[in-house]
Amino acid sequence: PRAGGEPLYLKLTADSEEKLRSAVERIKQMIGPNVLKAHMSSAVCTVGIEPTAGFDSVAEIQGAEGEFLAHIKQTSGIDEIRIRGRGALPPHNDPMEPLHVYIGAATTEPVQAAHALVENLLET
Numbered sequence: 617p618r619a620g621g622e623p624l625y626l627k628l629t630a631d632s633e634e635k636l637r638s639a640v641e642r643i644k645q646m647i648g649p650n651v652l653k654a655h656m657s658s659a660v661c662t663v664g665i666e667p668t669a670g671f672d673s674v675a676e677i678q679g680a681e682g683e684f685l686a687h688i689k690q691t692s693g694i695d696e697i698r699i700r701g702r703g704a705l706p707p708h709n710d711p712m713e714p715l716h717v718y719i720g721a722a723t724t725e726p727v728q729a730a731h732a733l734v735e736n737l738l739e740t
Contacts, residue, residue: 655695655720657727661734663715667703673715674699677737684737685717692730696720 626643630636636656665673677699678685685697697720699705701713717738719730 656722657724658718658720659727659731661717661719661731661738663699663701663717663738665715667715674703674705677717688730688733688737692721692733693726694719694721694730697730697734 628636628639628643630639633656640656663673663677667673679687685699688694689697696718698708698718699715700708700710700718701715702711703709703715717734719727719734721727721730
């Protein structure tokens with residue numbers, strides 16, 4: 617983690633899974649194998665709501681005590697689900713990004729399952 621306890625994120629993209637895995641391995645060689653947590657597959661679901669006074673869109677998406685996101689994570693088998701962008705909680709509240717739900721996992725199938733669940737949640 618950087619000063620202040622916040623982790624540093626590095627986003628890698630590639631046009632094939634083979635190239636992505638190769639890049640991850642090269643980074644592990646440079647910084648050490650136990651430092652890097654890789655999501656080989658990820659998706660983003662844009663919320664489509666701007667932060668508004670009097671309406672907590674993040675709380676509505678998370679559910680009481682995060683139960684909606686926890687259910688999606690447990691049901692789909694993903695590694696990570698997080699709300700990011702304008703209106704999200706620090707350190708994921710980048711004012712330059714629209715409010716969105718990030719989904720990450722080691723493989724594509726759980727990401728696709730979680731993406732469908734998040735889209736359904738956002739439509740309700």
